[in-house]
Amino acid sequence: MNKGNKLYEGKAKIIYETKDQNLVIQHFKDDATAFNNLKKANVEGKGVLNNRISEFILNNLSQCGIKTHLVKRLNMREQLIRKAEIFPIEFIVRNIATGSLTKRLGIPEGTLLDKPLLEYCYKKDELNDPLISKEHIFSFGWASEDEINKIDKITLRINDLLTGIFRAVGIKLVDFKIEYGKAWNKDTEEKEIVLADEISPDTCRLWDMKTEKKLDKDRFRKDLGNIIQAYQEVARRLGIMPEETNISEVNFGKTIPIKFKKK
Ligand code: 5GP
Numbered sequence: 001m002n003k004g005n006k007l008y009e010g011k012a013k014i015i016y017e018t019k020d021q022n023l024v025i026q027h028f029k030d031d032a033t034a035f036n037n038l039k040k041a042n043v044e045g046k047g048v049l050n051n052r053i054s055e056f057i058l059n060n061l062s063q064c065g066i067k068t069h070l071v072k073r074l075n076m077r078e079q080l081i082r083k084a085e086i087f088p089i090e091f092i093v094r095n096i097a098t099g100s101l102t103k104r105l106g107i108p109e110g111t112l113l114d115k116p117l118l119e120y121c122y123k124k125d126e127l128n129d130p131l132i133s134k135e136h137i138f139s140f141g142w143a144s145e146d147e148i149n150k151i152d153k154i155t156l157r158i159n160d161l162l163t164g165i166f167r168a169v170g171i172k173l174v175d176f177k178i179e180y181g182k183a184w185n186k187d188t189e190e191k192e193i194v195l196a197d198e199i200s201p202d203t204c205r206l207w208d209m210k211t212e213k214k215l216d217k218d219r220f221r222k223d224l225g226n227i228i229q230a231y232q233e234v235a236r237r238l239g240i241m242p243e244e245t246n247i248s249e250v251n252f253g254k255t256i257p258i259k260f261k262k263k
Helices: 046-063 099-105 134-139 145-167 227-237
Strands: 006-009 013-017 023-028 031-034 039-042 070-073 078-082 084-086 089-096 112-122 171-178 180-185 190-195 204-208
Touching: 023 046, 046 070, 046 078, 046 145, 046 227, 089 145, 112 134, 112 145, 134 145, 145 171, 145 190
Parallel strands: none
Antiparallel strands: 006 013, 013 023, 023 078, 031 039, 070 078, 084 180, 089 112, 089 171, 171 204, 180 190
16 A cells, blocks of 8 residues: 555654545654653654554454454554544543542552543643543534443443453553544445554553553653663563564664564
């Protein structure tokens, strides 16, 4: 599938058009950003790892009946995805209190939540993606009540599935962010709601089950170092990377050799 014009460039990804108006190519960059772009770095190899990890997870979700935008991975950095009209909402699920929840409400760090907590944020960089209620969503027409009811159910199901996928490899799913969009279904000839986001250590908080070591983007946000090693560790535990892969010293400017199992 040939890449056409660039349609959009975000903080971590670029979207290109294709000859098919319902399909686009998603390119994973190595750029890491935090605190709404205040902190930036190039983390060599991150895009390649997120592409593989996200492909693995979305394929697993798809096998469990979750509709996603992913058609197929094209190469080390690119995926063919369905073009989707994205809801301007970030859906956040929390299983353990940390991050903005602890800051905002003073909930002690690491508190295990009785049940998954679903939050909504308005996708608006200029406003730092503020927390919103369902009433805001309905008042301003960002999604209908019916759409949010459907998305809430899918999101909680995704949380169950992801919790299982990560638990099986000794990782606690602390929280994550996902986005949805409406994509054309050529069989039904209607638009349908699809998961339209990556799921990777950039978008999830992942803690080692035993040591609670952070295996996610908090290593970048909090200057903990060893970012690529942590992402590689996630890939290796998920069985995407062979055990014997050598991990180079983390060095933002250096090329990190990454070997993957052939499909
Ligand atoms: P928090 O609100 O605690 O900062 O983040 C909650 C969860 O959502 C974390 O897993 C975090 O990685 C994810 N998250 C929230 N906003 C964003 C965002 O704008 N980009 C990415 N990649 N992840 C986000």
